[in-house]
Amino acid sequence: EAGVVQSPRYKIIEKKQPVAFWCNPISGHNTLYWYLQNLGQGPELLIRYENEEAVDDSQLPKDRFSAERLKGVDSTLKIQPAELGDSAVYLCASSLGTAPYEQYFGPGTRLTVT
Amino acid sequence: GEDVEQSLFLSVREGDSSVINCTYTDSSSTYLYWYKQEPGAGLQLLTYIFSNMDMKQDQRLTVLLNKKDKHLSLRIADTQTGDSAIYFCAENAGNNRKLIWGLGTSLAVNP
Numbered sequence: 571e572a573g574v575v576q577s578p579r580y581k582i583i584e585k586k587q588p589v590a591f592w593c594n595p596i597s598g599h600n601t602l603y604w605y606l607q608n609l610g611q612g613p614e615l616l617i618r619y620e621n622e623e624a625v626d627d628s629q630l631p632k633d634r635f636s637a638e639r640l641k642g643v644d645s646t647l648k649i650q651p652a653e654l655g656d657s658a659v660y661l662c663a664s665s666l667g668t669a670p671y672e673q674y675f676g677p678g679t680r681l682t683v684t
Numbered sequence: 685g686e687d688v689e690q691s692l693f694l695s696v697r698e699g700d701s702s703v704i705n706c707t708y709t710d711s712s713s714t715y716l717y718w719y720k721q722e723p724g725a726g727l728q729l730l731t732y733i734f735s736n737m738d739m740k741q742d743q744r745l746t747v748l749l750n751k752k753d754k755h756l757s758l759r760i761a762d763t764q765t766g767d768s769a770i771y772f773c774a775e776n777a778g779n780n781r782k783l784i785w786g787l788g789t790s791l792a793v794n795p
Contacts, residue, residue, distance in 0.1 A: 574726075611787060611788075612774075612785030612786055612787055612788055613727070613772075613783075614785075615782060618782070626782065661726055661727070663727075669714075670734065671715060671776060672717065673729070673783065675719075675726035677726045
């Protein structure tokens with residue numbers, strides 16, 4: 571069974587440019603998460619989807635970040651415009667949404683903003 | 685508020701046992717998890733424990749849960765160099781969806 575797929579793996583952009591990350595969850599997983607991870611830190615939740623509905627986006631900086639999961643399967647996270655402080659690893663995870671609610675992570679996208 | 689704390693570093697010799705500790709604050713947590721992250725990789729779920737259990741064993745891994753003290757530990761038996769990684773403890777925040785994460789414990793295994 572394929573795991574969570576993310577692309578690209580690495581992205582280097584100049585500040586003020588837009589960037590997008592893509593995630594394809596494990597087949598059958600209706601819950602999808604986007605996290606941000608800074609060096610030496612644990613993951614920080616940005617947004618959680620149940621199917622195509624964003625049920626928790628309280629930590630998403632909505633002035634520059636947006637996300638969508640139009641058909642309840644794959645998802646895109648966008649930053650526009652990017653700032654230097656957005657340099658981090660962006661992780662996507664998925665789960666079945668039933669106990670024990672374990673989340674499975676993709677390899678992440680390492681973003682560097684110069 | 686909700687918080688998960690872990691010691692930041694642990695160094696062991698190859699073949700010894702490693703014990704990584706974690707404390708949490710949310711008494712309503714129903715599941716607690718251990719994840720492993722190798723350099724440049726995503727997080728790999730190692731194991732989880734339900735809050736009504738006090739121990740779970742899975743091959744070389746043993747999880748102990750002291751719910752009264754809100755203390756969780758992960759014991760790795762016969763630690764190998766391939767176990768070198770960062771280990772994260774996480775608890776669900778009562779609503780069974782959002783995980784609260786520790787900062788991770790960096791395990792170094794010396795030959």
